[in-house]
């Protein structure tokens with residue numbers, strides 16, 4: 509463990525230096541890691557683990573586009589790709605990466621395969637923390653752990669291929685074997701984490717649900733809309749309003765914050781911008797603080813979890829979701845965004861290259877596609 513000062517607190521974190529891949533591989537020698545679900549986290553974690561040399565199989569319901577995607581990625585039916593129950597039977601570590609609603613529906617299929625000494629792994633504290641609503645209660649004689657990458661499975665994979673990594677939190681809910689800590693840290697390193705910081709299942713879910721409803725997704729979309737509408741109401745064109753609201757933020761300012769922090773981004777803007785931002789940030793903070801408190805309470809009382817369980821388990825949920833996303837995309841701000849993105853220098857060339865590569869991939873048999881992933885892994889290893 510490395511002791512690192514974060515703000516006012518010194519925390520223990522695990523980095524790849526103290527827990528190298530070699531140690532993770534040795535710790536999990538003889539284990540079969542069954543990745544259950546091949547949605548967003550599933551492929552990211554499964555492919556990174558496979559490329560890192562772990563023994564991985566995938567469990568996914570057959571006859572779906574997702575099954576076909578797993579085959580495309582090189583998982584072999586009957587060898588490394590199985591129906592969910594069969595993969596859970598074969599796995600000694602079961603990475604439960606179905607959607608949170610799917611985890612509730614499939615629990616009766618998974619539970620009988622959680623025999624003594626196995627390890628049940630989550631990437632979210634949801635199912636366990638809200639067990640009264642989800643019904644997910646693991647047997648006492650298995651390890652129950654969590655590794656939650658702080659980002660999409662797509663980013664986890666992309667960063668891995670670039671030799672980088674997303675940071676992840678880890679937690680232990682149940683240590684039945686005495687090996688839960690070794691197992692969870694090795695899995696965290698194996699899936700391609702940057703550094704790992706410790707949490708518990710409850711803190712993970714409360715911070716995660718607050719974050720995504722807040723500034724990561726909900727709040728940012730709300731603030732974008734409010735500013736865009738204000739500018740449009742005062743006669744500004746959609747192009748001007750979009751550039752001043754979204755494009756400048758994503759293309760210019762947030763990369764500067766990611767690189768060196770908010771003060772550095774401010775320091776690299778005009779004095780006029782700095783002055784206004786330094787004055788107005790307090791007003792925005794105070795305006796949204798009560799909304800954040802309301803949000804945190806709604807998360808902490810389990811209200812948000814119950815909304816997720818009720819709505820996402822409905823049989824017509826996907827159809828309704830598609831309609832909602834289409835409505836979001838058809839708002840003027842995002843229609844303007846589409847036009848702005850198409851005008852980015854090089855956008856035409858990038859779109860043509862993407863189209864060409866998709867066409868080439870589709871016309872090549874799956875068997876010929878698989879070695880490309882292997883070549884990528886070899887290249888990375890060099």
Ligand SMILES: NC(=O)c1ccc[n+]([C@@H]2O[C@H](COP(=O)([O-])OP(=O)(O)OC[C@H]3O[C@@H](n4cnc5c(N)ncnc54)[C@H](OP(=O)(O)O)[C@@H]3O)[C@@H](O)[C@H]2O)c1
Nearest residue numbers: 545546547548549572574605606607610613631632659660
């Ligand atoms: N997405 C993220 O960025 C992210 C980040 C960190 C942590 N997490 C956590 O990681 C876990 C997995 O999330 P995810 O976003 O990867 O999930 P997801 O994409 O929504 O998961 C979809 C997977 O679940 C399967 N599934 C859903 N309902 C099912 C059902 N009733 N029966 C059988 N299979 C079903 C889907 O199969 P079909 O395609 O056949 O329906 C697919 O394999 C969750 O706990 C999530 O909170 C996610």
